[in-house]
Amino acid sequence: MVDMISMPDDSTTAVDRALDAVLTRLAERAIPRGAAALALIRAASDATTGGKRFRPALVVAAFDAFDGDRGATPGLWDVAAAFELLHTAFVIHDDLIDRDIERRGVPNVGGTFRSRARSLGVADDGADRIGDAAAVLAGDILLYEAARLVAVADIxxxxxxxxxxxxxxxxxxxxxxxxxxxxxxxxxxxxxxxxxxxxxxxxxxxxxxxxxxxxxxxxxxxxxxxxxxxxxxxxxxxxxxxxxxxxxxxxxxxxxxxxxxxxxxxxxxxxxxxxxxxxxxxxxxxxxxxxxxxxxxxxxxxxxxxxxxxxxxxxxxxxxxxxxxxxxxxxxxxxxxxxxxxxxxxxxxxxxxx
Amino acid sequence: MVDMISMPDDSTTAVDRALDAVLTRLAERAIPRGAAALALIRAASDATTGGKRFRPALVVAAFDAFDGDRGATPGLWDVAAAFELLHTAFVIHDDLIDRDIERRGVPNVGGTFRSRARSLGVADDGADRIGDAAAVLAGDILLYEAARLVAVADIxxxxxxxxxxxxxxxxxxxxxxxxxxxxxxxxxxxxxxxxxxxxxxxxxxxxxxxxxxxxxxxxxxxxxxxxxxxxxxxxxxxxxxxxxxxxxxxxxxxxxxxxxxxxxxxxxxxxxxxxxxxxxxxxxxxxxxxxxxxxxxxxxxxxxxxxxxxxxxxxxxxxxxxxxxxxxxxxxxxxxxxxxxxxxxxxxxxxxxx
The missing domain is CATH 1.10.600.10 (Farnesyl Diphosphate Synthase)
Structure with a gap:
């Protein structure tokens, strides 16, 4: 997908900044609620990294092609970022449904929480339960955040x-x-x-x-x-x-x-x-x-x-x-x-x- | 929860009408996409029935207690209904996490889709996969709809x-x-x-x-x-x-x-x-x-x-x-x-x- 469309660097930065704002805000609210809460937000954040931001790039490319006025549309970046959050939520829930605990060779949310559970002394079936729960909940949080971002975007x-x-x-x-x-x-x-x-x-x-x-x-x-x-x-x-x-x-x-x-x-x-x-x-x-x-x-x-x-x-x-x-x-x-x-x-x- | 708070009949009707509008709109869009799509929306809708509408009742009761002007707040019912959708999404995902396929003696989303899969000739492990997938997706749809309802409510x-x-x-x-x-x-x-x-x-x-x-x-x-x-x-x-x-x-x-x-x-x-x-x-x-x-x-x-x-x-x-x-x-x-x-x-x- 990478080469089909790419954003100018400043757009990538603006989209990543919008994503970071969402993830930082989640982490700040999770911290006072303990280690598991923060681990959940970290795992959800990790799932957003390494993506090519293809869907945000399409939002921005279509906006520019129709001669949109960037200065008059500060919410553009939030809407673009929302599509990345939606995509990440779907990927997390897709992995859960397919019972995959890795994505591209790296532990995904379910895999990360299975390891975390084992390090807390949890046996296999319990670790599966925790891993699956974390995947359900991390996907839920990002899906909700995608909708929220569009709901409160400055548009x-x-x-x-x-x-x-x-x-x-x-x-x-x-x-x-x-x-x-x-x-x-x-x-x-x-x-x-x-x-x-x-x-x-x-x-x-x-x-x-x-x-x-x-x-x-x-x-x-x-x-x-x-x-x-x-x-x-x-x-x-x-x-x-x-x-x-x-x-x-x-x-x-x-x-x-x-x-x-x-x-x-x-x-x-x-x-x-x-x-x-x-x-x-x-x-x-x-x-x-x-x-x-x-x-x-x-x-x-x-x-x-x-x-x-x-x-x-x-x-x-x-x-x-x-x-x-x-x-x-x-x-x-x-x-x-x-x-x-x-x-x-x-x-x-x-x-x-x- | 029933007796702690209850809504006047006309409020219950207004909240149920807002919920029905969401579920009907989903069903109408699912129908052209085949039997499984409609079954998914039906199962999600069934999960909303029989609830006591406790959270919507709290929204309306607080609104009334603070002397809100119902005539000037047409979006009240959508916001109230959004809390019922949120609750239902959580219940569906909670059952999935707890590996429950029934709720109060009746098959839940996962249970309904397991039966449906078996009637299509799917063996046990495949039926579990389909049941779990349906529970993930039905919960996702209702969680999203809860956010959407607040985002577009007339407020x-x-x-x-x-x-x-x-x-x-x-x-x-x-x-x-x-x-x-x-x-x-x-x-x-x-x-x-x-x-x-x-x-x-x-x-x-x-x-x-x-x-x-x-x-x-x-x-x-x-x-x-x-x-x-x-x-x-x-x-x-x-x-x-x-x-x-x-x-x-x-x-x-x-x-x-x-x-x-x-x-x-x-x-x-x-x-x-x-x-x-x-x-x-x-x-x-x-x-x-x-x-x-x-x-x-x-x-x-x-x-x-x-x-x-x-x-x-x-x-x-x-x-x-x-x-x-x-x-x-x-x-x-x-x-x-x-x-x-x-x-x-x-x-x-x-x-x-x-």
Whole structure:
């Protein structure tokens, strides 16, 4: 995501300052309430570090593209930071739901509190309970803080309701996508490709693309027509982004994926790519290769080869191409600068295809 | 809680209408996203039913006591309803943390989604994953909706920031109390009585007493001095309430407790009452009786008797009395009607002592 869009340094600083203000205020209120309270806020704060601030960058980029007046919109940075808090809350709760206690090789909130509990002499089951509780509560605090930041941001009074309309969908649609993702992983039988595509969209597109882009536009005073176009292109950008992510999880290098190459194959994840392969005549060979993929890197490479030869990979790349073509078509309705921003995002997503 | 405070019928209707509006709006947006999405909103909605609307009642009672102008404050009902949504979100996440899949004998969100998963052919571990995911997400949605409702409520612009100041503490202090509660249950060694008292306060007092009372006062235009008094008496009312709850969990009838009589003894819960007993010379007898309590109703009655004879029960009742005396002393600084409200609450809490 890094290279698709980046903020000028002064914007990064302003967003980070808004985030720091939230986290410092939480820490100051936690300190008098003891070590566990402070550890909870520290773990939540740690979860915000190392992020690329992609969603805040989209808010600011859309604001600038619609020629927003930064001097007249002091609340811009708080609204941008709110999307990072929302993202962090979702990541923490996603890890909890997936029973992951690490993220990118580092203990996450649940992992940190499991270690903390063990150092207090707590046995395994008790440490799991504490770890899970901390993950629930750290996510809750950051989710609440995201909403609070938008509620009290220094913005025009008539912008608050449209911004909350965007956050509403960001929260609800992501939750629905997350639940569908879990169900599709464990319900017997194979989900339809269309269902998998809709889940891929719901998990990411609204909160990572539609809502940040439209929020920047709202703050810049863009009209309702342009905002509606942003919502549509945001949905397609988000879907394309997620499908490229599936390609990376299957075919990407370790460096690109940020985890073992072919990790999705090792975990036998049900992705749109696999679903497309099932629709081809090569499925018997693909299926046998997939069954072996969890056994090691040679089997992973064989599965990658079969997926490629089945034509599923080409079909997914074609689908991504169509989705981005639709983005570009719709973007012609936008003024020059927002259109250039959307083009930059589409090109950035294409450039990540492994 | 029912009889401590109740709203006039028209207020109950107005709060329920505000809640219904939130839940209906969620359901309408979930329907196009499929059966699981609607089931999630239905489960979240079910979690709000049957509640006594105690926290909304406090908001409205404080508003009325400070002579708030209902006609000029259309957002009163949304703010009151927000506290019920916050409470429901906490209850859902509390059940998740405690690994409970029922509440008052009825399947909760996690229980409902476990059944739903099994009916889709999902095996046990998968059903647990789906149930836990649904509980995380339903709580997230309601927590967000609570904040949203206050953010967009039709209230005076200068009331929004003080209201969020109250919600901030309601969320943070409750989260800290919840985490401490889990830690005290599993960390080896016995927590100090003062720690248990502080957790009892943190889990409930701020979000159930201080914040709703002060929110009603903010909306009515009460001055900062009166609001500060409400925060102080709210903290003590909440502590006293929670301590009476411990007495009910230990000595209350099944009807009063809403679960098996002596349930806290069966579950060997670490309560301030037990902690007070440990400080008496009768602890060896109490301890032996407590060790047997999980075995059945006769042993529960023996443990109740030992706790009584140790003097721990009397000490806890005295502590509740002192806490409520402090409430009444502080309440003399309030105008007549708010003072009468606080008196009604104190009397109501005393009246629940089993």
């Amino acid at each position: 025009a009074a008539d912008q608050r309701v449209p911004l909350f309309g965007l956050l509403d969908d960001a929260v609800l649609v992501s939750a629905i996508g997350e639940l569908a993702d879990v169900e599709q992983a464990v319900v017997p039988g194979e989900p339809e490709t269309t269902q998998l595509l809709s889940t891929a969209h719901d998990k990411t597109a609204v909160y990572s693309f539609c809502a940040p882009l439209a929020a920047g536009a709202v703050l810049a005073g863009a009209d309702a027509g342009d905002r509606a176009v942003l919502m549509t292109v945001g949905a397609d950008l988000g879907l394309a982004f997620q499908l490229v992510d599936d390609l990376i999880g299957t075919f990407g290098s370790e460096a690109q994926a940020g985890r073992d190459a072919g990790a999705d194959l090792r975990e036998a994840k049900r992705t749109p790519l696999i679903s497309l392969a099932r629709e081809t005549s090569a499925w018997p060979q693909v299926s046998s290769a997939l069954a072996l993929a969890p056994t090691g890197p040679i089997a992973v490479r064989a599965a990658q080869r079969e997926l490629h030869e089945s034509g599923a990979r080409d079909r997914l790349v074609a689908l991504i191409g169509q989705t981005l073509a639709s983005v570009r078509r719709r973007a012609t309705e936008l003024p020059t600068e927002p259109r250039a921003l959307i083009e930059r995002l589409a090109t950035g997503i294409e450039g990540r295809i492994p | 005076a612009a200068d009331q929004r920031v003080p209201l969020f100041g109250l919600l901030d503490d309601a969320v943070l202090v409750s989260a800290i109390g919840e985490l401490a509660d889990v830690e005290q249950a599993v960390v080896p060694g016995e927590p100090e009585t003062t720690q248990l008292l502080s957790t009892a306060h943190d889990k409930t007092a701020v979000y159930s007493f201080c914040a709703p009372l002060a929110a009603g006062a903010v909306l009515a235009g009460a001055d900062a001095g009166d609001r500060a008094v409400l925060m102080t008496v709210g903290a003590d009312l909440g502590l006293a309430f929670q301590l009476v709850d411990d007495l009910i969990g230990t000595f209350g009838s099944e009807a009063q407790a809403g679960r098996d009589a002596g349930a806290d003894l069966r579950e060997a819960k670490r309560t301030p009452l037990i902690s007070l007993a440990r400080e008496t010379s009768a602890w060896p007898q109490v301890s032996s009786a407590l060790a047997l309590a999980p075995t059945g109703p006769i042993a529960v009655r023996a443990a109740q008797r030992e706790l009584h004879e140790s003097g721990a029960r009397d000490r806890l009742v005295a502590l509740i009395g002192q806490t409520l005396a402090s409430v009444r002393r502080r309440a003399t600084e309030l105008p007549t009607e708010p003072r009468a409200l606080i008196e009604r609450l104190a009397t109501g809490i005393e009246g629940r002592i089993p």
